[in-house]
Amino acid sequence: MRRSSTSLRKAASRMTAPARLLQAILTRPDLMASFRPLPVLTIVMLPALALLIWLGSWQLDRRAWKIELLADYAATAEAEPISLDQGLCAGRAEIGRRVVPPAADPEADTVRVSGRNAQGAPGWRLFRPVRACDGAQLVLMETGFEGLETATRADDGALTETDAFTQLRFETPLGQGPFTPPANADANEFYAFDAQAFAGVLNVEADRLNDQYWLALSDGAPPAYLTQTPPERHLAYAITWFAMMLALLAVYFAYHIQFGRLTWRG
Template identity: 30%
Template sequence: MSAASTEPAPRRRKSPLRKLLPAALVVLVAFGILVGLGTWQLERLAWKQDLVAKVEARIHEPAQAAPAEADWPEINFEDHEYRHVAAQGRFRHDLEVQVYALVDAGPDGSGGPGYWVVTPLVMADGATILINRGFVPLDHRSPSSRPEGQVDGLVTVTGLLRMPEDSSMFTPENEPAKDSWFSRDPLAIAGAKGMLRTAPFLIDADATPNPGGLPVGGLTRIAFPNRHLEYALTWYGLAATLLAVFAAYAWGRLRRG
């Protein structure tokens, strides 16, 4: 009798297309994510263009009365930022704070470091709005160096409504205990100064000159970073590159069998 054969049966080779399937699925998922990110940036572009158009219209409208205290909870960035407003009251110069700033155009036209002078304006009903009265250079931080600007009596301030300033990763933290400020946060300032009934926004005063020339108002920078189209093209470009690389890889695999 002949011995039974013990040789294993030959293994069936996977087709090249089946070998490419796992990589193709990964590429498909990554492609969908990249295209989704690009589309999201285009949606952000449309939102930003609409916001810029609204702001451009707001800053040229006649000044309206600043929002009343009853309306403060409804104030938000999209609907109220940069609205042209006016408020009447008396300054509390004893509660002034100085917020470090780096501006493009300083009092002498050169720009540079200095401070925003932020002063509470107490209105007839007792509510308070913080006013960014304008910029002073470093050597005029102390109110005693600009006594003419400590305006007394009833005043009317006209300017642009501003929401609290967002801090970036490069902005130092405010230190209320040291009266050291790097971002304009009206409620934090109010809390540090013991002020109640303070608006959750500020008013950037316009360029109406202050006695003595300081602070210098009207330096609000109206700018919205808008690189959404660039980002969208980048994501779409990466998606196209991913497909091209995979196509080249797949073609090479298929040719080799």
């Protein structure tokens, strides 16, 4: 019995101050807290705490926004296909809206824009201009895909299979970003929409090229910019930020308990 009591006393002596305080709080609900914040630690902690709360809330907002975008895209994608003239001339064009395939000149020149096929392989998306609004506008229509391996073989220019892409949809052309590689007009290699450069390759007037939409081959799935970071991932990010916030608070109060700045008195 004495050995048991001695062991308990030794175990209690080895308990840290936060652990002893927590044990006292759990066994004595009548205790009153006394808190004296450490000035420097508090000044450093508050901005970090605010940042973590903001990041978590921002990710929750992004999740709600992404859910709404996916719902809007699904509603648009399920609508009946419209003609090219109905979309552009009557103002009914929307990103994701299906388009009745217009007639294209098979002899028209082709412009190559960097992209991926249905299987995710990198290569060149091939576009030809088609007439819209009685010829007042020209719209780029995707007609095929050229893999990077194809471009290095003797059959240069042969198209890869695009059976997975069974639909044409209105899509926003690729924009120029800060990390977009420079185009090579001589090699017909582009990484973003460039009306002037495209016009030179296609032998058309640049001011007739529609820069708001082009017609993209689609397999019916939402575009990559909507699916790359799904709503579930935004929720996981939010949980991570809020968990870090709780960990920061735990460390903050543990320091105060350790230095006797947070105590309970009965």
